[in-house]
Amino acid sequence: xxxxxxxxxxxxxxxxxxxxxxxxxxxxxxxxxxxxxxxxxxxxxxxxxxxxxxxxxxxxxxxxxxxxxxxxxxxxxxxxxxxxxxxxxxxxxxxxxxxxxxxxxxxxxxxxxxxxxxxxxxxxxxxxxxxxxxxxxxxxxxxxxxxxxx
Numbered sequence: 001x002x003x004x005x006x007x008x009x010x011x012x013x014x015x016x017x018x019x020x021x022x023x024x025x026x027x028x029x030x031x032x033x034x035x036x037x038x039x040x041x042x043x044x045x046x047x048x049x050x051x052x053x054x055x056x057x058x059x060x061x062x063x064x065x066x067x068x069x070x071x072x073x074x075x076x077x078x079x080x081x082x083x084x085x086x087x088x089x090x091x092x093x094x095x096x097x098x099x100x101x102x103x104x105x106x107x108x109x110x111x112x113x114x115x116x117x118x119x120x121x122x123x124x125x126x127x128x129x130x131x132x133x134x135x136x137x138x139x140x141x142x143x144x145x146x147x148x149x150x
Contacts (some may be wrong), residue, residue: 003077005123005145006065007146007147007148008037008148009150010051010146010148010149010150011093011149011150012091012092012093012149013146013147013149014051015047015051015092015093015095015111015149016092016093016113017098017137018047018050019043019047019111019113019119020119021034021050021120021131022034022038022043022047022112022119022127023119023126023127023128023129024126024127025037025043025121025126025127026038026039026125026126026127027061027121027123027124027125027126027127028042030042030061030062030083031110032045032046033046034046034050036118037124038096038121038127039121040109040110040120040121040123041059041076041109042121043110043111043119043120043121043127044107044109044111045059047111047146048083048146051132051146052147054116056083057079057083059079062075063101067101074105074106076091076097076105076106077097077106077107077141079087080095080097080109081144082144083101083147084144084145084146084147085145085146085147085149086142086143086144087143087144087145089143089145090112091111091112092113092114092115092144093111093112093113093145094106094112094143094144094145094150095109095110095111095112095143095144095146095148096109096110096111096112096118096143097109097134097140097142097143097144098110098136098139098140098141099141100139104150106141108120110130110141112132112143113129115139116131116132117129117130117131117133118132118136119134
């Protein structure tokens with residue numbers, strides 16, 4: 001079920017500004033606390049809270065290899081399909097889902113902030129803005145928008 005607060009319109013500039021507020025947050029697996037620690041999923045969860053308030057669901061505990069254990073069922077893509085809006089063409093403010101290993105599961109995500117940059121929680125480092133290089137572009141498996149993004 002969709003959260004009633006997601007029916008409001010949100011500008012892409014607001015999404016990008018919210019993502020910039022997470023920069024330099026240390027990487028911390030399974031966390032989602034701005035300025036204290038987050039992983040890539042936690043970044044998207046934190047942006048959801050920044051934009052809409054309460055999250056629609058809280059994910060269960062997960063290990064760094066959680067996606068590899070689910071075979072054809074891909075929890076990250078499944079959750080994105082349930083709570084975000086699929087989009088054919090990513091725009092600044094869109095959520096990017098990546099397959100880090102070509103034939104592996106979708107297991108990384110970030111937010112596009114310009115035509116050639118995205119913000120993500122980089123494992124072992126922090127939330128950072130990175131170039132959307134050829135390497136990253138080749139690994140995008142799906143793109144989504146936050147509900148109400150315009």
